[in-house]
Amino acid sequence: MHREPDDHAASRRYTGQPAGQRTAQPTRAAAAAFVGTTIEWYDFYIYATASALIFGKLFFPGSDPFFATLASFGTFAVGFFARPFGGLVFGHLGDRIGRKKALVATLAIMGVGTVGIGFLPTYASAGTWAPVLLVLLRVAQGIAIGGEWGGAVLMASEHAPQGKRTFFASFAQLGSPAGLILSLLAFRAVASMDKDAFLDWGWRLPFLASALLLVVGLLIRAGVDESPEFSALKAQRRVAALPVAEVLRDAWRTVLLCLGANVIGVAGAWFVNTFMLNYTTQTLGLDRSLILDCLFVVAFIQLFTQLGSGWFAQRIGTGRFLKSAAGLAMLSPYPMFALVSTGRPVAIVVGIALAVMCMSSSYAVMAGFMSTAFPVRVRYSAISLSYQVCAALAGGLTPLIGAVLAHRYPGAWWPLAVFYSWLAGISLVCIGTLERRKRGAAHGVAEAA
Template identity: 80%
Template sequence: MQTNAHGASARQPGRAAFAAFIGTTIEWYDFYIYATASALVFGKLFFPSGEPFYSTLASFGTFAVGFFARPFGGLVFGHLGDRIGRKKALVATLAIMGVGTVGIGFLPTYATAGALAPTLLVLLRVAQGIAIGGEWGGAVLMAGEHAPQGKRTFLASFAQLGSPAGLIFALLAFRTVGHLPREALLDWGWRVPFMASALLLLVGVFIRARVAESPEFTAFSKRQKPVRLPIVDVLRNAWLTVLLCLGANVIGVAGAWFVNTFMLNFTTETLGLDRALVLDCLFVVAFIQLFTQLASGWIAQRVGAARFLAWAASLAMLSPYPMFVLVSTGRPVAIVIGIAIAVMCMSSSYAVMAGLMTDAFDVGVRYSAISLSYQSCAALAGGLTPLIGTVLAHAWPGQWWPLALFYSSLAAVSLVCLLGLQRRGLHARAAAPIAVAE
């Protein structure tokens, strides 16, 4: 059998990239249906009050809980992935996510179970957060570490494609049930997207079972024993790189939840636009995001990931202003174009960061290091963004400029940290991985 330089089958790089894409699509579908439900129905079902602002804030609070659980999942499964292998860790995360998501579909609401309902919702949301926290790093590494020389940035970006693909399926699911009468949607319609996750889980496990363990990790394990406490090694030797990677991820992480979750609530509650119209527009934009990310990984492989990311962050700083101007018109084409402008800049950064971080850390601690960077960013920037957006919209009713400034500041943080990584010489490249020491 023909093999690549790492000893893997010639078909394994493509198979690993596809498996990473499918696995993260399922995980992000589960995460996005919660995000969509938190913007549309969870405030009414689990946190009823006389004031919609407080119900929405409570709903987005449980949404944020999942992000705060993600660093814990990254630490646990990063440790396991660096010691016993990427593949075993990924199967476990997929199972946890499936159980948590399907469980939400069977929950009683506040009207039926009182305070028990939101309590169970939070617990299952924590399970989702732990699962996605452990999933991301392993999926990126399975794709990137199987990649042949010269294709790491591109193939690692396939794991990132799961985000827009999962969003497409999540929006399709809620677009379908969103056409139900309001009473039916609030009674049983919202449960269908969560229960459908059971079928996706079976597909994901089957596909992942056919992918071999990472050849880089296998070769490393043969050369030496696994690092006893990978996260301690990372914090001791590469803490500054972790912080810079965390900051560099801000616009890709926070921008996605600003556009896909907060904007859904802002357009329907503040601007008074029709829910089905906004979902349809986001559905179209999700396809634009998917193809933008695919193209971004390909382009960045050729021009250099660090340079590409700096340009993406710079453009992202400018993108919210035309977005809000166009969305405020209420016209479908203008909404799609406005949101697409922001999404193309944001998703370009999101797609390429995976390859940049994969090359920034040694293989023996890589799962723990990139998980710590990315999931800490998710907890801080991703989980809080819809909450901060909701507070700003409430403080300046009918005004979008504070929201645009907030979005620009997120992009500015990423740009500064990317320049810091460039200054330290951490350019993603398609050669052997480099070990980073402070």
């Protein structure tokens, strides 16, 4: 049976607290990571859903539907392009002053951005100011999620008991399907409204509901202590002065490989949950409520797949597990499109679930895999930079590229399937290379010892 190395056990023993309180912290940290990222992803997903369904009509009217869709997806992509900036800023703060303080700030920024969108005037009442304000608040969302992810992963993984880093880190990743479930519930509730009421004020309700979630998230995070690994580093006065500069100088190759390894987990999620929503309703002409219901069922499948993946990968080895998931992801879009094209609800769920299970397996385990690739002193900055640049490129552009391919090849799904396979292939190559580098580094340490 495989057990992952636990290189930082000594630093995790440093907490300055009674033993009973230390015992409860790993569970609290994992729960806080899950709840916090659920709230952040809820905010991000309701924007994604709205950009696929209604933002083109509300903020970019009077143009061809195809170009209105592109404009709407363009504002969606803006949030992704802001994510690396958030990763850099909060990665620096997390490596300098602490993971916990950075996470409280990101949650507050996300809440303000999301609730603000709920109060926005539309183009009909504010003209060009409406899309401008939409973009600005979308940037705030991007900055917040860019800083959130790395800190949530590290709070869970650096609090983890010995030998369970991958499993505990996966709880931060569970926020994505959980946030998706909440966002779909919210939009499913308002999508059944009268069309005029939905376009007038109903779409705002999911955004305004974020205010309540924000309060819940802040209260839960208040009960979690700072990461013991960071606390030990700070006590030893070994905190990096300029962590981002140190990463770019010493570990830029690893950053690029981690970026590539994340591609299918990041791009695949937005391909399935955002582009497919638009593709099925506009290209295939399927009912909006039907697709939302199908994605809702698939989101539960994703949630349980990710939970099981973190546990299973911990036992057989993360590298081996990730390569298998990426390889299967390369094959998954072909049955997905064939089944979705039938228009039958069960076939749609099965087809999308096949792709999502492969994609989300990689996504669940990648956090723990990356967290062991960098030293503690620069880890927040390094994993944030890797993941958020990937999100900007692969996540932000994927719905746009999908929309262009669907427009360029009307009635043909194979170009979309090939595009998805290409994304998974990038991850497979980078995961394999990272695993070889890790083995080489471990072998070098063993020989030196």
